[in-house]
Amino acid sequence: MPTVLENIKAIRSNLSDGVELIAVSKTKPNELILEAYKGGQRAFGENKVQEMVSKYESLPKDIEWHMIGHLQRNKVKYIAPFVHLIHGVDSPRLLTEINKRAQQCNRVIDVLLQIHIAQEQSKFGFNQEEVEQFLGSEEYQNMRYVNVKGLMGMATFTQDKAQVQKEFTSLKTLYDQLKNNFFSSKEDFSTVSMGMTGDYKIAEACGSTMVRIGSAIFGARN
Numbered sequence: 736m737p738t739v740l741e742n743i744k745a746i747r748s749n750l751s752d753g754v755e756l757i758a759v760s761k762t763k764p765n766e767l768i769l770e771a772y773k774g775g776q777r778a779f780g781e782n783k784v785q786e787m788v789s790k791y792e793s794l795p796k797d798i799e800w801h802m803i804g805h806l807q808r809n810k811v812k813y814i815a816p817f818v819h820l821i822h823g824v825d826s827p828r829l830l831t832e833i834n835k836r837a838q839q840c841n842r843v844i845d846v847l848l849q850i851h852i853a854q855e856q857s858k859f860g861f862n863q864e865e866v867e868q869f870l871g872s873e874e875y876q877n878m879r880y881v882n883v884k885g886l887m888g889m890a891t892f893t894q895d896k897a898q899v900q901k902e903f904t905s906l907k908t909l910y911d912q913l914k915n916n917f918f919s920s921k922e923d924f925s926t927v928s929m930g931m932t933g934d935y936k937i938a939e940a941c942g943s944t945m946v947r948i949g950s951a952i953f954g955a956r957n
């Protein structure tokens with residue numbers, strides 16, 4: 736069995752320099768996270784608030800914690816003091832809550848807006864019209880404590896590579912349009928978070944700047 740570090744090295748060698756690797760450590764124990772940490776990995780992804788908080792409390796403080804899952808509004812307060820990037824912002828109400836909790840912590844929280852690109856009904860996110868309307872709204876423009884750094888999306892879970900490629904391309908196209916229309920003078924609107932273990936090579940070819948990889952690093956989850 737290859738080690739966590741060997742897995743990370745193999746994945747990195749497949750990625751070009753500009754693409755950031757988020758090691759998705761959900762359900763995995765601290766020992767495995769520390770193995771990756773000792774090899775230089777600092778960005779880790781979790782999808783449950785309670786699990787992220789307890790790992791944050793027991794692991795080195797220079798780890799960057801990425802919230803990649805669906806986030807409930809009533810749980811934002813637990814991660815607001817330390818979270819590095821929230822990937823799954825899927826509604827104006829959630830962003831309003833993040834803005835409020837960030838202000839209380841006296842910080843600005845970086846976020847990605849999640850866009851619904853998959854065919855499946857269950858995946859959360861804005862559609863194109865909703866995100867454009869929201870970014871043009873006064874409500875959004877008055878939010879001082881959140882920093883929108885880009886978009887995040889998940890493709891349909893399918894073996895059909897053409898379908899996955901189509902969905903990732905639609906996310907990259909929307910990113911380019913929003914960059915032009917809303918963020919042309921904002922340099923750090925620069926992140927397209929797409930690609931997981933099964934589809935990160937397709938995602939990179941479609942313009943991903945950040946991949947979220949779990950099983951290929953830490954092994955299958957139960």
Ligand SMILES: *Cc1c(COP(=O)(O)O)cnc(C)c1O
Binds near residue numbers: 889947949951
């Ligand atoms: C679990 C998860 C991943 C990583 O999945 P793998 O297939 O194990 O790489 C990426 N993104 C999100 C949103 C996840 O929930």
